[in-house]
Amino acid sequence: MKINVHAGHNPDEKIACGAVGLIKESTQARKVKGYVIKYLKAAGHTVYDCTCNNGTSQSDVLNKIGRKCNEHIVDIDISIHFNSGANDRNGNGKNTGTEVYVYDKSSDSYKAAENICKEIAKLGFTNRGVKTRNDLYVLNRTAPARKKALLVECCFVDDKDDANLYNAKKMAQAIVIGILNAFDSGIKKYSTRKINTFNVKGEKVGSITKGTTCNADMYRFINGYLMAHRKKNDNWVKAKYIR
Ligand SMILES: [Zn+2]
Structure with missing residues (x-):
């Protein structure tokens, strides 16, 4: 955009x-x-x-x-x-x-x-x-x-x-x-590297490999980080690592 x-x-x-x-x-x-x-x-x-x-x-x-x-x-x-x-x-x-x-x-x-x-x-x-x-x-x-x-x-x-x-x-x-x-919601995006996934409180819940689908349906700042919500997986990733 x-x-x-x-x-x-x-x-x-x-x-x-x-x-x-x-x-x-x-x-x-x-x-x-x-x-x-x-x-x-x-x-x-x-x-x-x-x-x-x-x-x-x-x-x-x-x-x-x-x-x-x-x-x-x-x-x-x-x-x-x-x-x-x-x-x-x-x-x-x-x-x-x-x-x-x-x-x-x-x-x-x-x-x-x-x-x-x-x-x-x-x-x-x-x-x-x-x-x-x-x-x-x-x-x-x-x-x-x-x-x-x-x-x-x-x-x-x-x-x-x-x-x-x-x-x-x-x-x-x-x-x-x-x-x-x-x-910028619902647009096809992928992780640009191996990244952590978080819950809405910002606690780490897992990780995904480079190239994993990360279509964000919603954005939010969590603990000061711009995060994108992955609807299907219901977890959050740092927006700077998805494109
Ligand atoms: Zn003015």
Whole structure:
């Protein structure tokens, strides 16, 4: 699978940077983006980083992101942002949460968008759901983008409850699982070497030889490892060892 990923806006401290609250959008989006790329590559996918760090204005940032995205024909195009507008700097005990935008309900990215909301909600964030937007440049810049793009608003930068709960690595893991479960399940794969098999708790239950069928029907992080579930055998293997 080929995937575009970018973090929104220019870097913090530059013109056209992202929202700043208790945490800073541009900085955190870049952290999450870094982990997302790392994990997707570990799962064997080709990932293009389309982040812009040298825009001269907001429209220049968008144009540069769009140009980079358009250089590749991809299966999915992921934009990582953080939301603002919660105005809860002291914390009221309830986070404002996550939402994901797609162009419309017929987008190829819709299922992944739903999955990402669900996975981020598992971390404790309020699920604000998948929303359709036809006025966002990254979602509507081209006909393919309309089909392939999604934009994650991970959580709110100006809500103390969101900021306290937020962890860049966990956020990235949720996004990656949402994507893989939508796009990379049920595909013929084989072990690339002799590998161990695990139960859902991450305890070793056996091993399989190189070339064993490993069609994954589901992905999950177990003890920090990206694992793929082998449906027929009901065990888990490290995703980096199957292709
Ligand atoms: Zn943003």
